[in-house]
Amino acid sequence: MNICVYCGSSSGKDPAIEEEATKLGELMCQREHNLVYGGASRGIMGILADSVMQNGGEVVGVIPKNLFQKEVAHQGITKLIAVDGMHQRKSIMADRAEAFIALPGGFGTLEELFEIITWNQIGLINKPVVVYNFNGYFDSLINMIDHAVEVGFIRPKNRKILQVAETLEECLRFCESVNKM
Numbered sequence: 001m002n003i004c005v006y007c008g009s010s011s012g013k014d015p016a017i018e019e020e021a022t023k024l025g026e027l028m029c030q031r032e033h034n035l036v037y038g039g040a041s042r043g044i045m046g047i048l049a050d051s052v053m054q055n056g057g058e059v060v061g062v063i064p065k066n067l068f069q070k071e072v073a074h075q076g077i078t079k080l081i082a083v084d085g086m087h088q089r090k091s092i093m094a095d096r097a098e099a100f101i102a103l104p105g106g107f108g109t110l111e112e113l114f115e116i117i118t119w120n121q122i123g124l125i126n127k128p129v130v131v132y133n134f135n136g137y138f139d140s141l142i143n144m145i146d147h148a149v150e151v152g153f154i155r156p157k158n159r160k161i162l163q164v165a166e167t168l169e170e171c172l173r174f175c176e177s178v179n180k181m
Contacts, residue, residue, distance in 0.1 A: 003175050004036040004097035006112045007044040008105035018047050024168050025051025036096045039063030041074035049077050062089045099128040099175035104137040120161045130163040130174040
């Protein structure tokens with residue numbers, strides 16, 4: 001299975017997230033899953049890609065040409081695809097993936113997460129989407145989404161598109177539910 005992982009091109013302030021990214025790469029390879037991601041060589045993105053490569057998996061990175069230097073495109077992965085812009089990047093990543101995981105990250109991670117949820121909601125795709133709620137990182141976001149359901153801006157059936165995992169193993173179990181959707 002090809003799993004798209006959205007995550008930061010920085011590492012944040014908690015070094016434990018780097019260990020989790022390494023562990024996710026190991027678990028993905030143990031379960032014979034490959035990585036589709038944003039193509040950077042640094043931050044959580046680079047750590048995850050390196051872990052998948054070091055454990056015998058395949059990694060496809062998709063990076064806009066204007067981010068080649070800023071995010072330092074990863075030259076040591078299975079395949080690096082350079083595209084003209086973010087829309088093309090997200091479309092290629094979505095086409096290549098069978099499931100999606102969001103690790104802690106910034107605006108880019110959140111934007112990609114919400115777009116893929118929306119694509120599921122409007123029927124463009126039907127693929128599992130899960131956030132890894134590492135150390136409660138997504139608690140406030142989950143509360144906001146649940147509040148939007150309560151006040152009628154998100155339908156309860158659409159709330160179910162986004163799964164919340166407290167462990168990496170749970171993340172992968174949600175992704176592997178692709179055949180059950």
